[in-house]
Amino acid sequence: xxxxxxxxxxxxxxxxxxxxxxxxxxxxxxxxxxxxxxxxxxxxxxxxxxxxxxxxxxxxxxxxxxxxxxxxxxxxxxxxxxxxxxxxxxxxxxxxxxxxxxxxxxxxxxxxxx
Amino acid sequence: xxxxxxxxxxxxxxxxxxxxxxxxxxxxxxxxxxxxxxxxxxxxxxxxxxxxxxxxxxxxxxxxxxxxxxxxxxxxxxxxxxxxxxxxxxxxxxxxxxxxxxxxxxxxxxxxxxx
Numbered sequence: 196x197x198x199x200x201x202x203x204x205x206x207x208x209x210x211x212x213x214x215x216x217x218x219x220x221x222x223x224x225x226x227x228x229x230x231x232x233x234x235x236x237x238x239x240x241x242x243x244x245x246x247x248x249x250x251x252x253x254x255x256x257x258x259x260x261x262x263x264x265x266x267x268x269x270x271x272x273x274x275x276x277x278x279x280x281x282x283x284x285x286x287x288x289x290x291x292x293x294x295x296x297x298x299x300x301x302x303x304x305x306x307x308x309x
Numbered sequence: 310x311x312x313x314x315x316x317x318x319x320x321x322x323x324x325x326x327x328x329x330x331x332x333x334x335x336x337x338x339x340x341x342x343x344x345x346x347x348x349x350x351x352x353x354x355x356x357x358x359x360x361x362x363x364x365x366x367x368x369x370x371x372x373x374x375x376x377x378x379x380x381x382x383x384x385x386x387x388x389x390x391x392x393x394x395x396x397x398x399x400x401x402x403x404x405x406x407x408x409x410x411x412x413x414x415x416x417x418x419x420x421x422x423x424x
Contacts, residue, residue, distance in 0.1 A: 199351075245409075247409075247410075290409040295340065295408060
């Protein structure tokens with residue numbers, strides 16, 4: 196079975212600091228995509244960052260970057276210079292090349308404090 | 310342009326009733342997905358449409374759940390004989406096409422409560 200595990204139910208960080216959210220996944224596939232989604236209280240899921248498994252270079256999007264370790268099946272998200280607007284649930288997700296569905300973890304609730 | 314919209318935003322029904330949840334995808338998006346998010350959990354895949362046809366319905370939990378997309382745009386998720394365990398937020402997403410290289414854009418969801 197393909198699963199995604201987020202072992203940190205809650206995290207907190209002070210504004211302007213850096214925080215890292217963890218994610219591990221289990222699959223026998225060699226080609227797949229990995230994602231981090233943000234879900235604020237409004238419920239609307241927003242894509243934060245995406246990584247293709249065949250790319251060794253870690254993806255970055257402004258203050259957001261990932262540490263992708265394919266052999267360890269680990270995909271952590273680093274948020275730099277945290278802002279109050281980063282407060283949300285963060286979901287790690289996985290999608291094999293041969294399917295179109297997203298498989299989500301249980302999420303990490305991030306609270307950014309002033 | 311408008312994003313993915315879902316109606317109603319909230320639906321309260323009684324056990325045993327029939328409900329329909331609607332999703333309006335982004336104009337031009339051929340792929341449409343339904344997910345279910347139970348309290349404290351991540352979204353779980355239900356069904357995926359490419360155009361008018363259901364390309365993957367492996368996530369539908371049982372035959373009480375059915376979804377249609379007759380004209381390849383708007384989709385309706387139908388739940389018969391609702392049960393309390395069906396209570397969840399139902400999310401819809403659309404993308405330009407299949408594959409993980411096409412970003413899935415999510416709607417705000419419909420919160421279904423079965424009393």
